[in-house]
Amino acid sequence: MRHTIAVIVENKSGVLTRIAGLFSRRSFNIDSLSVGATDNPDYSRMTITVEGDKDVLEQVIKQLSKLVNVIRVSELAPSESVERELAVIKVTADKDSRGEIMQIVNIFRAKIIDVSARSMIIEVTGDEEKINAIVQLLRQFGIKEMARTGKVSMIRGTRVIKA
Amino acid sequence: MSNKMTGAQAVLECLKREGVDVVFGLPGGVLLPLYDAIYQSDIRHILVRHEQGAAHMADGYARATGKVGVCIATSGPGATNLVTGIANAYMDSVPMVAITGQVNTWLIGKDAFQEADITGITLPITKHNYLLRSAKDISRVFREAFYIARTGRPGPVLIDLPRDVTVDEVEFTWPEVNLPGYHPSVKVHEMQIKKAARALMEAQRPVIYVGGGVKLAGAHKSLFDLATKINAPVTTTLMGIGCFPEDHPLSLGMLGMHGTKYANYAIQESDLILAVGARFDDRVTGKISSFAPHAKIVHIDVDPAEVGKNVRVDIPVVGDAKNALMALEKEVQPKPRGAWNEKIDGWKRDYPLTYIPDMDIIKPQFVIEKLCQLAPDAIITTEVGQNQMWAAQFFVHKDPQKFISSGGLGTMGYGFPAAIGAKIGRPECDVIDIAGDGSFLMNSQELATAVLNDIPVKVAILNNGCLGMVRQWQELFFEKRYSATILGRTSPDFVKLAEAYGAMGLRATKPSEVEPVIRAALATDRPVIMDFIVNPAEKVSPMVPAGATLSEILELEWCEEGHISHLEKVYADARKAIFGEEGY
Numbered sequence: 001m002r003h004t005i006a007v008i009v010e011n012k013s014g015v016l017t018r019i020a021g022l023f024s025r026r027s028f029n030i031d032s033l034s035v036g037a038t039d040n041p042d043y044s045r046m047t048i049t050v051e052g053d054k055d056v057l058e059q060v061i062k063q064l065s066k067l068v069n070v071i072r073v074s075e076l077a078p079s080e081s082v083e084r085e086l087a088v089i090k091v092t093a094d095k096d097s098r099g100e101i102m103q104i105v106n107i108f109r110a111k112i113i114d115v116s117a118r119s120m121i122i123e124v125t126g127d128e129e130k131i132n133a134i135v136q137l138l139r140q141f142g143i144k145e146m147a148r149t150g151k152v153s154m155i156r157g158t159r160v161i162k163a
Numbered sequence: 164m165s166n167k168m169t170g171a172q173a174v175l176e177c178l179k180r181e182g183v184d185v186v187f188g189l190p191g192g193v194l195l196p197l198y199d200a201i202y203q204s205d206i207r208h209i210l211v212r213h214e215q216g217a218a219h220m221a222d223g224y225a226r227a228t229g230k231v232g233v234c235i236a237t238s239g240p241g242a243t244n245l246v247t248g249i250a251n252a253y254m255d256s257v258p259m260v261a262i263t264g265q266v267n268t269w270l271i272g273k274d275a276f277q278e279a280d281i282t283g284i285t286l287p288i289t290k291h292n293y294l295l296r297s298a299k300d301i302s303r304v305f306r307e308a309f310y311i312a313r314t315g316r317p318g319p320v321l322i323d324l325p326r327d328v329t330v331d332e333v334e335f336t337w338p339e340v341n342l343p344g345y346h347p348s349v350k351v352h353e354m355q356i357k358k359a360a361r362a363l364m365e366a367q368r369p370v371i372y373v374g375g376g377v378k379l380a381g382a383h384k385s386l387f388d389l390a391t392k393i394n395a396p397v398t399t400t401l402m403g404i405g406c407f408p409e410d411h412p413l414s415l416g417m418l419g420m421h422g423t424k425y426a427n428y429a430i431q432e433s434d435l436i437l438a439v440g441a442r443f444d445d446r447v448t449g450k451i452s453s454f455a456p457h458a459k460i461v462h463i464d465v466d467p468a469e470v471g472k473n474v475r476v477d478i479p480v481v482g483d484a485k486n487a488l489m490a491l492e493k494e495v496q497p498k499p500r501g502a503w504n505e506k507i508d509g510w511k512r513d514y515p516l517t518y519i520p521d522m523d524i525i526k527p528q529f530v531i532e533k534l535c536q537l538a539p540d541a542i543i544t545t546e547v548g549q550n551q552m553w554a555a556q557f558f559v560h561k562d563p564q565k566f567i568s569s570g571g572l573g574t575m576g577y578g579f580p581a582a583i584g585a586k587i588g589r590p591e592c593d594v595i596d597i598a599g600d601g602s603f604l605m606n607s608q609e610l611a612t613a614v615l616n617d618i619p620v621k622v623a624i625l626n627n628g629c630l631g632m633v634r635q636w637q638e639l640f641f642e643k644r645y646s647a648t649i650l651g652r653t654s655p656d657f658v659k660l661a662e663a664y665g666a667m668g669l670r671a672t673k674p675s676e677v678e679p680v681i682r683a684a685l686a687t688d689r690p691v692i693m694d695f696i697v698n699p700a701e702k703v704s705p706m707v708p709a710g711a712t713l714s715e716i717l718e719l720e721w722c723e724e725g726h727i728s729h730l731e732k733v734y735a736d737a738r739k740a741i742f743g744e745e746g747y
């Protein structure tokens with residue numbers, strides 16, 4: 001089972017190391033991890049996807065909560081939250097394939113953010129499945145390079161996860 | 164009035180305000196400013212001979228007094244020498260603050276002379292750690308560090324102190340602790356207490372399983388009140404030893420791998436286990452899937468992450484053990500003795516802890532019994548191995564702060580420096596390190612510390628000429644192939660070793676010499692090493708083989724004839740090699 005958790009942490013040096021260290025020491029598997037600012041400059045928010053059963057998830061949450069720099073840990077149920085990831089993908093593109101690629105880009109509401117004689121960079125946001133799908137389609141043209149941010153997630157509606 | 168001072172002076176001011184009266188350490192280049200401030204302060208500094216000793220002394224001091232122990236080491240090798248001691252304190256939840264020197268802030272990351280990334284190294288073995296980058300943060304960080312070390316589930320906190328931070332001038336302030344991410348859960352949930360009390364009332368075969376958390380909470384009196392009110396038998400882990408008086412009829416002694424048969428049988432037949440401040444360690448549970456198969460489990464622990472970590476818990480109670488036990492005691496009704504108590508008394512009669520006495524050769528268990536008889540109120544520390552298990556089994560423990568042993572990490576070399584720390588914290592008590600010939604040498608350099616600072620600790624070496632615990636496993640599970648466990652030839656003469664340091668050395672080679680040696684050791688106000696030449700073939704019994712169920716606990720056979728003579732020949736040769744034809 002995969003679980004998504006949001007972790008609000010103090011914005012201090014070494015916090016990421018503490019979290020990554022905890023995961024490796026306790027043999028928890030991270031599928032994806034992203035970190036960034038929140039509306040409060042003192043805190044950052046991490047979104048972590050972990051693999052494991054219910055007991056593993058419970059240990060992950062409890063062990064994370066014990067870290068002094070961790071303010072809050074919450075699980076985000078997939079049915080109640082929205083998830084987004086961003087990817088930039090450099091594909092081989094010449095004048096023959098360019099049109100077909102642009103069609104795919106339009107269907108996925110992605111963007112072309114760089115073009116050269118033999119390549120294009122495509123930016124796409126969406127949930128993981130959508131990104132996997134476009135990657136799959138772009139493979140036929142030749143993917144030269146790809147970078148993905150990892151997932152960020154938020155509960156739908158008025159409920160909030162804040163420090 | 165201005166409160167300007169150097170960083171080093173600020174550190175000492177913090178220590179004073181935290182009530183620290185003694186620190187254990189050894190200086191070095193980057194610590195010169197701090198040690199200069201120590202020189203000019205009235206804090207007691209114990210100079211050790213190896214930083215591992217400093218960490219274990221701070222640990223022993225903390226366990227004997229309940230206060231936070233403090234150790235100090237210089238950057239690089241000094242700091243890395245602390246690592247084992249910090250890991251030891253972490254595993255056993257000991258409140259400790261470790262202060263390490265660090266290179267100047269502008270040199271950090273440049274592989275400067277004696278630079279080591281000690282906050283990185285100790286990340287997984289500290290409750291929290293800090294690298295101080297500015298003198299103005301000193302008081303906040305020290306205050307937080309002591310607070311974190313002693314509250315909730317205690318543990319070691321490390322503060323890395325770059326040289327320039329100790330030199331810079333700072334205006335001293337004493338800010339309140341404000342840690343938005345740290346809220347130890349000490350209060351207990353009333354509903355959970357009610358549920359636990361009902362379960363205790365309904366149980367036919369309850370067992371209270373007590374761990375180190377009861378010590379840490381100072382909850383032994385509440386435990387006593389609860390257990391005696393409902394006549395529930397009590398077993399302790401190695402870490403919980405002393406929390407319940409072992410001469411009380413409800414005491415089952417220790418459980419687990421080398422626990423008593425009756426404690427392990429009681430667990431396996433129990434219908435309700437009340438676990439208090441214990442963490443279901445694999446040495447305790449044996450094969451986890453068949454641990455206490457008929458029992459509901461109530462688990463009281465201050466650390467939510469411990470609840471449900473190793474076993475399924477039916478009634479979790481997160482909070483401080485003392486609060487919980489007091490609340491539980493109020494909630495339950497008195498319960499008379501019943502069939503369960505009778506059954507347990509039967510097991511106690513049928514399967515007592517015993518050994519076969521010997522007229523000619525000293526049995527290690529006999530030494531422990533004599534120590535217990537002659538110094539019943541002493542603080543006992545232990546090394547690791549057979550000596551530790553016999554100390555747990557054959558001394559009658561009654562006081563939670565008087566049994567001090569490395570449980571989680573199992574650190575050979577712990578007991579002697581821990582004894583020094585304990586003696587400094589409780590100078591009115593006799594302090595005896597029950598040691599092995601292997602373990603003692605791992606920190607024997609601290610004899611110099613004991614002698615220099617006049618700390619009259621006693622060491623009782625159960626000299627079996629081997630790394631006995633490992634040898635025992637080789638005997639049982641590796642067909643007596645004693646790979647690298649026979650020490651005889653390679654150990655020094657411990658009496659001469661003591662004398663070389665200016666301590667007293669005594670030796671007993673016959674059972675009749677045991678008592679006079681102990682009496683002489685207790686009578687002097689000097690540090691003493693007692694070298695007891697004990698039966699090398701002795702095994703710790705009973706034993707639950709690794710991975711077996713607790714009820715599969717074995718009474719180990721006293722060595723077969725042929726085997727004793729084989730071992731004895733090995734030792735005889737070894738002794739001859741050291742002491743000449745006459746041996747000793």
Ligand SMILES: Cc1cc2nc3c(=O)[nH]c(=O)nc-3n(C[C@H](O)[C@H](O)[C@H](O)COP(=O)(O)OP(=O)(O)OC[C@H]3O[C@@H](n4cnc5c(N)ncnc54)[C@H](O)[C@@H]3O)c2cc1C
Pocket residue numbers: 254255256315316317373374375376377379380399400401402403417418419420421422439440441442443444446447463464465466469482483484485547548551569570571572573574632
């Ligand atoms: C050679 C060797 C053999 C051993 N054999 C055995 C054996 O046969 N039997 C045995 O029992 N052990 C044995 N041990 C020790 C074993 O390895 C563990 O260290 C020990 O069992 C753990 O004890 P504990 O469960 O009491 O936990 P501890 O490590 O003492 O942990 C304390 C627990 O209490 C909690 N706590 C802390 N403060 C509070 C508070 N205020 N309120 C409530 N809870 C609190 C903590 O969160 C933690 O869960 C052996 C060790 C060695 C080296």
Ligand SMILES: Cc1ncc(C[n+]2csc(CCOP(=O)(O)OP(=O)(O)O)c2C)c(N)n1
Pocket residue numbers: 546547548549550551573574575576598599600601602603625627629630631632633
């Ligand atoms: C630092 C360290 N190294 C190795 C071990 C593994 N070990 C556990 S018990 C033991 C034997 C200890 O020998 P000794 O101190 O003579 O005690 P005995 O078992 O003979 O009483 C060893 C090597 C350990 N626990 N700690």
Ligand SMILES: [Mg+2]
Pocket residue numbers: 599600601625626627628629630631
């Ligand atoms: Mg030995």
